[in-house]
Amino acid sequence: MSAATATAVTGSALPHPYRVVSRHADTADTVTVELAPDAAPVPAFAPGQFAMLTAFGIGEVPISLSGLPAAGDGSARRLTHTLRAVGAVTRALHATAPGAVIGVRGPFGTSWDVGSAVGHDVVIVAGGIGLAPVRPVLQAVLADRSRYGEVVLLVGARTPADLLYRDELTRWAAAGAQVGVTVDRPSEGWIGQVGVVPALIPTARFDPGRTVAFVCGPEVMMRFTARALLDRGLPAARLRVSLERNMRCGMGWCGHCQLGPLLLCRDGPVVDYARAEPLMTVREL
């Protein structure tokens, strides 16, 4: 192993201390935290990549980048992650207050490759917490709006109360995105759409022949979404999904995140649908 490789490996294997500088409650069980390095920062993340976040003394979990750093205010090395309290580690991270220190390893995995969508229509489809990993894609596209054609964001949520980034949905629409939102279970007073998110695809305005699509959510939702996009004429090679398995080492060593021929911590999480589709319906993978 060369010295350079050893340094890179050490840097990826040891958590870097990051301090929570802001914490925003998105829903009852989901927060977005902004982290600033307490010492040496990890290398810059690209949208789609994930970090292993450590709640010291409890454990480590993979969490995707959920926001781009603000430009020009000295926060370029900060990281934004949105996490939902579902297990011991995420409950601990969810409860972390500003000022507390957590560990960060990364960046790991493949990116959405937003740059490849320049000159194309962009369709982003997200379900549930899956809106978090595609949020940086939308932020990057809207920050450079004139370089893209139609920009479509379609979001599905369990209930209106589970919708992430509610204020931003309005701002994104004002910034030139077609925003469609639907929920499975409407609450009293909900005047938006009710139904599954793939049902929004037939009426979205985009040219399938010149579109790049980014899809993130539960795998079943992604399969049905992909089918609806392919039905519109989008080629599978221009459709990307984010897959998740049991990420542990983040570097393709331990094999916990294997999905057929892929080690998703290294070859994913973002995978072209042409490659992902045959793997998504195989039992025991």
Added chain:
Amino acid sequence: MTDDLLSRVARLPFFAELTPAHLGQLCAAGQPVSYPAGERIFAEGGAADRFWLIEAGSAALDLRVPGRGDQVIETLTEGSVLGWSWLHAPYRWQFGAVARDRLDTIEFDGGSVRERCDADPAFGYAMLRLFTPVITERLHATRLRLLDLYATPAQAGTP
């Protein structure tokens, strides 16, 4: 039937696969109808004698639940067809429907279209080919929602 009605129906993709002759048969049973926001289009259990091609606006399918009022099951928007109970016995609406906002539609007389289907099996088959996917897609959507995909393990009632 007018050329205007034909062009309005042809503008939306739902009936795009119909031949011009079949489209003419269909449109002979159609007329433009609009509903103001909040108006009930049909109620659960009523005679299913019509269906609508939505040109603009949205409609909510609902079901009256005792103690909880009208619960919205699904919403339908531009380009969707509202109503397929006219196609099969007992020709009764299984759910209700309300205009969510101003709803512009082409309304079709279900009984008249059925008679045309019976008289011209090729037309009937073409209509079945269009409406069967509506039924199956809504069944798939319902099944997906039964899975409660976005629920946490706690919400889904699993450990």
